[in-house]
Amino acid sequence: MEAIEVKSIEQFNQLKKDYARVAIDFKAVWCGPCKLISPIFKKLAQEQAEIVKADSTKAKDLVFVIVDVDELSELAQTYEITAMPTFKFLVNGNPVDELIGASKDLLKTK
Numbered sequence: 001m002e003a004i005e006v007k008s009i010e011q012f013n014q015l016k017k018d019y020a021r022v023a024i025d026f027k028a029v030w031c032g033p034c035k036l037i038s039p040i041f042k043k044l045a046q047e048q049a050e051i052v053k054a055d056s057t058k059a060k061d062l063v064f065v066i067v068d069v070d071e072l073s074e075l076a077q078t079y080e081i082t083a084m085p086t087f088k089f090l091v092n093g094n095p096v097d098e099l100i101g102a103s104k105d106l107l108k109t110k
Helices: 009-018 032-053 072-076 105-110
Strands: 020-028 064-068 086-091 094-100
Touching: 020 032, 032 064, 064 094, 064 105, 072 086
Parallel strands: 020 064
Antiparallel strands: 020 086, 086 094
16 A cells, blocks of 8 residues: 555544554655655555555554645644654554654664
């Protein structure tokens, strides 16, 4: 599965319910560092899709989502996003980790 571009708070909330773990890329279209790290985030989503193909029991384990902070500013405020890119990692709907900035090496470790 590719990274899902979230278009509404309702869609985001449904994804949180449907998946045990959610990796979120909070970005903006005008953000230069966001443009640099976005392909890495999308590649990680594709790698997860390959894992699911090999083991279908992991289908609802992890989802990668992309949130444009200008389109969904309320969601960005809820997660206290103050810089882009910011990556948030949720387990069972609760934030457990974050990464602020476009460090591909750190992103791969999350």
